[in-house]
Amino acid sequence: MGAAAKMRSMSEPVPPQDPEPQRRRRPRYKGTHPRRFEEKYKELDPARYPELVEHVRSRGQTPAGQHVPILVDEALAVLEVQRALRGVDCTFGFGGHSERFLRALPVAGELLALDVDPLQLPRTEARLRALGFAEPRLRVRRTNFAALGSVLHEVGWSDGVDFVFADLGVSSMQIDDPARGFTFKQDGPLDMRMNPSRGLSAAQWLERANEAQLAAVLVENSDEPHAERVARALTLRRGHVATTLALAEAVRAALPPRLEADEAERSVRRVFQALRIEVNDEFGVLDALLRQLPDVLRSGGRAALLTFHSGEDRRVKKAFERGLAEGRYAAICDEVARPSPEERRANPRAAPAKLRWARRA
Ligand SMILES: C[S@@+](CC[C@H](N)C(=O)[O-])C[C@H]1O[C@@H](n2cnc3c(N)ncnc32)[C@H](O)[C@@H]1O
Structure with missing residues (x-):
């Protein structure tokens, strides 16, 4: 069982109802292509903008705030x-x-x-x-x-x-929201917990893990071929990897210099996957x-x-x-x-x- 998961109980009570959400002005953005997750306000309101949601789906994309069920x-x-x-x-x-x-x-x-x-x-x-x-x-x-x-x-x-x-x-919804810390496409806190109120975030886990533990997690959870190099580099930068982009950069910098860009991105993806698996056990x-x-x-x-x-x-x-x-x-x-x-x-x-x-x- 992962270190983070040991601190969590398996069954969690249903929380009290959230208070009525405050009405907020929708965020403005410049140009025709929304860049940030919370700016994709139209997709987040599919009942009002069904044609936009259809358009996003027709391009093989998942509308913001939704999940397309599989099989x-x-x-x-x-x-x-x-x-x-x-x-x-x-x-x-x-x-x-x-x-x-x-x-x-x-x-x-x-x-x-x-x-x-x-x-x-x-x-x-x-x-x-x-x-x-x-x-x-x-x-x-x-x-x-x-x-x-x-x-x-x-x-x-x-x-x-x-x-x-x-x-x-x-x-x-979890991957696409940078605030949840699962994506390395946009910056956000390095969290990765499906339940953010329990256990250790990925950043906290990284701060506590030693090099051998980290290398083992990278191999066991996602067969990362450069596990040792990445584990060494991340351990040396302990305490300085608190966001998703910082982690992605630290991983890229740790990889062999002549690695193809695609292969480097696959390593970044595998490191994120391995940490996610670990913090959520x-x-x-x-x-x-x-x-x-x-x-x-x-x-x-x-x-x-x-x-x-x-x-x-x-x-x-x-x-x-x-x-x-x-x-x-x-x-x-x-x-x-x-x-x-x-x-x-x-x-x-x-x-x-x-x-x-x-x-x-
Ligand atoms: C791939 S999504 C499921 C999507 C869903 N089938 C749909 O059609 O929208 C996985 C969901 O499972 C939840 N989940 C993952 N592991 C879980 C666990 N151990 N216990 C309960 N929920 C979990 C995640 O929080 C996430 O919401």
Whole structure:
């Protein structure tokens, strides 16, 4: 388990309602192309500017403040949502998958949606409530999916559910907002926590890690080939890497001088990914979810997980194979489902996605 994650409890209570937000003047920007996240105000108001959102999507981009759900039809099919009475979406995000699940469930079907992000979750809940999905059809809990078993107990579903879905990693809203510290395209505090009120930020983690720990995280979490050089350089600059652009610059400066620019950018991306995985303990919580799945699924119930890199996919594949060998799963997928060329063109962020499923014995 990562150092940051050890300091976090797995289940987090739903916070009190935010006070009524203050009305603010929308920010002005010069020119036709908004440059900063908060300046993309039109995309942030899709109900008023639907044609602009369509235009952004048609260029293969994700409108600000939204997330385009991936492999939705495939997930609906493998989970047999149209026959389910109780389902869980472990990663509510923008609610794209949840919305489609809710539309496909039978009349008596209910969905429990979880997310660890205290900033985005109330917005997504408000969005889906405004679409007409009330309790108990849709229940929402702010919690880590590592606590799935206890959340099901709390909502009275200890006897199991018909499906569990998880779309791993971070949402477009989290990546695109520089204030969350996930992107190296714009400057922001080096945070990277999906729940910024818990654990260590990436900057704090970097300040405490020694060179060997950092190198190990870069190798284990994202197979960074220049892990040792980068770890040495970042350790020497300890205390001076507090923003996303400072980290990206420090990584570039640490790389071998004759590296191609593309290869250097891939290293920067891998370093960001490795730190994000570490501060959110993404492998630890995924392992905890995978361990619980056979216990929370009813007989014949289905699980489907969307993964985005080999570290995640390996874990899901192994856990499903183990469950099949132990007779806890009756069937698992032979092959992963991947986004079609059309889906990848329409949403380039879908490109690395892999969907795996398992059916409870
Ligand atoms: C890829 S997005 C999901 C997008 C969603 N399927 C949609 O259609 O909008 C992943 C979401 O899962 C949340 N998340 C990631 N790890 C989590 C965990 N361990 N427990 C609960 N939520 C988590 C993130 O905060 C993020 O909102």
